[in-house]
Amino acid sequence: MAKLLKQSVKLALVQLASTADKPHNLSHARKKVLEASRLGAKIVVLPECFNSPYGTKYFPTYAETLLPSPPSESQSPTFHALSNLAKEAQIYLVGGSIPERVGEPDDESAKLYNTSLTFGPDGGLLATHRKVHLFDIDIPGKIKFRESDVLSPGNKITVLDLPEYGKIAIAICYDIRFPELAMIAARKGAFLLLYPGAFNLTTGELHWELQARARAVDNQVYVGLCSPARDMEAEYHAWGHSMVVDPNAAVLEQLDEKEGIVCVDLSGDKIEETRKGIPIYTQRRFDVYPDVSEGGKFEE
Numbered sequence: 001m002a003k004l005l006k007q008s009v010k011l012a013l014v015q016l017a018s019t020a021d022k023p024h025n026l027s028h029a030r031k032k033v034l035e036a037s038r039l040g041a042k043i044v045v046l047p048e049c050f051n052s053p054y055g056t057k058y059f060p061t062y063a064e065t066l067l068p069s070p071p072s073e074s075q076s077p078t079f080h081a082l083s084n085l086a087k088e089a090q091i092y093l094v095g096g097s098i099p100e101r102v103g104e105p106d107d108e109s110a111k112l113y114n115t116s117l118t119f120g121p122d123g124g125l126l127a128t129h130r131k132v133h134l135f136d137i138d139i140p141g142k143i144k145f146r147e148s149d150v151l152s153p154g155n156k157i158t159v160l161d162l163p164e165y166g167k168i169a170i171a172i173c174y175d176i177r178f179p180e181l182a183m184i185a186a187r188k189g190a191f192l193l194l195y196p197g198a199f200n201l202t203t204g205e206l207h208w209e210l211q212a213r214a215r216a217v218d219n220q221v222y223v224g225l226c227s228p229a230r231d232m233e234a235e236y237h238a239w240g241h242s243m244v245v246d247p248n249a250a251v252l253e254q255l256d257e258k259e260g261i262v263c264v265d266l267s268g269d270k271i272e273e274t275r276k277g278i279p280i281y282t283q284r285r286f287d288v289y290p291d292v293s294e295g296g297k298f299e300e
């Protein structure tokens with residue numbers, strides 16, 4: 001059987017310290033992504049909302065128009081910065097996420113999304129993922145957050161093929177809590193599930209590592225979670241702790257809350273070795289329960 005991951009590849013997660021200054025965030029992201037590529041990374045990931053503060057009141061101000069593709073520089077400076085950076089570094093760049101606007105800025109019916117753009121080494125846009133599950137939670141005395149007050153949800157699963165390596169899946173933060181999405185992507189052949197994400201001091205402690213390891217062990221694939229660095233001056237305190245988990249659910253590398261880069265080799269053999277040892281992939285009982293990977297909406 002063909003290997004899911006065709007050859008070893010270095011993956012880097014850039015846990016970026018972002019500010020309220022978008023041009024600064026973009027140039028700082030460039031510096032750190034180039035640093036990651038000098039470490040040998042060929043797939044580099046940025047955090048959720050890497051070019052703005054994370055909060056519903058900020059999304060309309062920071063939102064960029066991404067369609068038509070490619071948008072003009074004034075419609076989306078971030079699109080162009082990421083595209084140029086992927087080309088300059090000759091990498092696959094998963095551009096975390098940014099607030100996206102569909103419609104005119106002064107149009108009340110315009111929609112906003114939390115959107116991730118992925119570019120290839122030639123600077124071309126390979127994939128767009130809009131956060132499917134919006135982060136609406138209310139834990140009394142701890143944290144209340146309602147993305148759905150301003151954002152609309154995406155409606156598809158994002159799996160893309162990197163010709164030299166194989167398929168990867170991209171989803172955003174709260175999406176990780178919905179195992180169906182990960183399972184469908186993995187059953188479609190993804191060797192790596194990537195989640196730019198910004199858990200917080202309540203849910204981070206409880207669930208960040210647990211969710212990463214759970215999605216890895218469920219699916220016997222690599223999982224990468226890329227958070228912003230924590231800024232205690234900001235309104236939202238990100239958990240940090242960007243990490244890569246292997247197909248056996250072992251944490252390969254994890255940061256603390258400060259800015260940094262996780263850089264690890266993903267092995268072409270590890271997935272096969274894990275699945276050979278614990279062969280859940282061939283032991284599923286679709287005569288007892290349905291195969292969720294038979295469903296799912298992908299890019300048309």
Ligand SMILES: NC(=O)CC(=O)C(=O)O
Nearest residue numbers: 135173174198199200203
């Ligand atoms: N920020 C998120 O989308 C999700 C999160 O913080 C959590 O699930 O916890």
